[in-house]
Amino acid sequence: MSNERNLSPPSSSVPPSSPRPLNLQAQTVGGIGILTSLQPEVERARIEHTLRHPEVVSAILSRVMTEAQACNHSTILDDEERACFDLLLASANCILGRSSTAKKDTAEAAKFFAESVKLFDKRASLIAVQRNASQLWTDYGIASYKTGSLDKAAEALTAGGEDRSAASGNFLLPGFVLSGTGCGRGPAEDS
Numbered sequence: 700m701s702n703e704r705n706l707s708p709p710s711s712s713v714p715p716s717s718p719r720p721l722n723l724q725a726q727t728v729g730g731i732g733i734l735t736s737l738q739p740e741v742e743r744a745r746i747e748h749t750l751r752h753p754e755v756v757s758a759i760l761s762r763v764m765t766e767a768q769a770c771n772h773s774t775i776l777d778d779e780e781r782a783c784f785d786l787l788l789a790s791a792n793c794i795l796g797r798s799s800t801a802k803k804d805t806a807e808a809a810k811f812f813a814e815s816v817k818l819f820d821k822r823a824s825l826i827a828v829q830r831n832a833s834q835l836w837t838d839y840g841i842a843s844y845k846t847g848s849l850d851k852a853a854e855a856l857t858a859g860g861e862d863r864s865a866a867s868g869n870f871l872l873p874g875f876v877l878s879g880t881g882c883g884r885g886p887a888e889d890s
Contacts, residue, residue, distance in 0.1 A: 789818035
């Protein structure tokens with residue numbers, strides 16, 4: 700037994716050379732099982748965006764979106780399950796837009812933000828009942844802001860009130876600023 704420590708950096712600080720496969724093919728489309736397998740991958744992509752690993756973000760979300768879109772077209776899903784996939788895709792598009800913004804690719808970012816807003820608009824009435832409603836409202840607000848829909852951004856960023864988590868609360872003040880109920884210059888640029 701050795702007293703040596705492994706001094707290598709934590710795995711989250713270095714982008715993985717080969718992102719792990721989702722391995723969802725064995726699961727059935729009829730259940731929420733696939734959705735619950737995809738959601739952690741979206742959150743992992745969000746973390747990789749924060750760590751400034753845009754290639755990893757793209758790799759993760761490309762796989763997630765391919766799987767979610769395939770499931771979303773299944774005739775087995777009811778509208779409630781399909782809405783969950785739409786909201787997952789909306790968040791994924793927002794993260795890709797943010798990642799593209801960080802890479803200074805405004806044309807690509809605009810495409811992702813527009814698709815995000817389109818999907819959020821389609822399912823906005825169902826956001827409040829989702830377990831991750833705070834994050835969904837935040838993503839909706841960011842995408843709306845980035846597409847120039849300031850009123851919609853203010854509404855989304857201030858929606859949810861007390862059920863907001865600390866992480867999404869970072870966007871609460873910009874929501875108030877955009878709605879005219881706060882003070883300041885508006886939200887900081889997201890990069």
